[in-house]
Amino acid sequence: MNCSLRVLVLSMACGLALVPAVQAQQPPQQPAAGATAARVETTPAAVGKGEPVVAGGQVPDEATRAAVIEALRRVYGPSGVIDKIEVVSTVSMPANWAANVQRLITPSLKDIHRGQFQIEGTQMALSGEVGNEALRQKIVSDMANSLNPTYTIKNSLRVPVSEQIAVDQVLGNRTIEFELGSATLTGKGRAILDEMAPILQKLTNKSVAVVGHTDNAGNRTSNLALSQSRAESVKGYLVGKGIDPMTLTTSGVGPDQPVASNATDEGRSRNRRIEFRVGR
Numbered sequence: 674m675n676c677s678l679r680v681l682v683l684s685m686a687c688g689l690a691l692v693p694a695v696q697a698q699q700p701p702q703q704p705a706a707g708a709t710a711a712r713v714e715t716t717p718a719a720v721g722k723g724e725p726v727v728a729g730g731q732v733p734d735e736a737t738r739a740a741v742i743e744a745l746r747r748v749y750g751p752s753g754v755i756d757k758i759e760v761v762s763t764v765s766m767p768a769n770w771a772a773n774v775q776r777l778i779t780p781s782l783k784d785i786h787r788g789q790f791q792i793e794g795t796q797m798a799l800s801g802e803v804g805n806e807a808l809r810q811k812i813v814s815d816m817a818n819s820l821n822p823t824y825t826i827k828n829s830l831r832v833p834v835s836e837q838i839a840v841d842q843v844l845g846n847r848t849i850e851f852e853l854g855s856a857t858l859t860g861k862g863r864a865i866l867d868e869m870a871p872i873l874q875k876l877t878n879k880s881v882a883v884v885g886h887t888d889n890a891g892n893r894t895s896n897l898a899l900s901q902s903r904a905e906s907v908k909g910y911l912v913g914k915g916i917d918p919m920t921l922t923t924s925g926v927g928p929d930q931p932v933a934s935n936a937t938d939e940g941r942s943r944n945r946r947i948e949f950r951v952g953r
Contacts, residue, residue, distance in 0.1 A: 888941035901925030
C-alpha cells in the first residue's frame with residue numbers, strides 16, 4: 674500500500690501539521706481509478722495564538738475522515754481544527770490505518786519542534802527537536818507501545834544544540850522581509866540580519882543552513898526559484914558582514930513547508946520567511 678501521513682510540529686508554536694509524504698511537490702488532485710494513496714494533510718498552526726489546525730487531504734471513507742478529525746480535536750479543541758479532508762472512494766489504505774493514526778495524534782506531539790513524523794504503510798520516521806533526552810526517549814517509547822508490532826519507528830528526534838537556541842532567540846518571531854516578488858532585502862530585513870551577524874560569527878566549527886520559504890500564491894516553480902534567490906541574498910548580505918561563506922549553505926523550499934494557513938493575509942506573511950538551521 675502507498676498510504677502515507679506526515680506530521681510537522683513547529684518550533685515557537687503549539688501547532689501540528691499533517692502533509693503528504695508522497696507527491697509532496699504537487700498540488701492535491703483527484704486520484705485516478707485504482708489509485709492507492711490515502712493521505713491527510715493540515716497546515717501548521719500556533720494554537721496558543723488562536724490559530725486553528727487546517728486539516729486537508731484525501732481518505733477513502735467518511736468514517737476515516739471523522740476519526741482523524743476527532744483525534745485532532747481532542748488535542749486542539751473543538752474550535753481548533755478546520756476540516757477540509759476529502760472523502761474519495763478510489764483511495765485505499767492499510768488495515769486499521771485510521772485507528773493507528775488516532776493513537777499517534779496525542780498531546781505529546783506538541784513537545785516536538787522543527788520536526789516531521791512520517792507514516793508510510795507500516796514504516797514511520799520521527800524527527801525534530803525536543804527539550805531533553807528523557808522526553809526524546811519517552812515520546813518514541815509511548816508511540817511504539819501504542820501500536821501493533823508490525824509498525825516500526827525510525828527515531829531521529831534530537832535535543833537541540835545551544836547554538837540553535839541562541840539563533841532562534843535573536844530572530845525571535847520576526848520575519849526577514851524582501852521587496853515584493855523579489856530577492857531584494859528591505860531595510861527592516863537588513864536590520865534583523867545586522868543583529869544576527871554577531872551571533873552567527875560566534876558559531877565556530879558549525880554550519881548554518883539558510884532556508885528560504887514563500888507562501889503558496891502564484892506558480893510553485895517560480896516560488897521555489899524565488900525562495901532560493903532570497904536565501905542566497907541573505908547569505909550574500911551576511912558574508913558582507915564578515916560571516917565565512919564556507920559556513921553557510923542555502924536552499925529554497927518555496928511553499929512546501931508553511932508555518933501558518935495560506936488562507937489569510939497574516940498566514941501568508943508568516944510563511945514568507947527565512948529560516949536558519951544550525952548544523953552539528
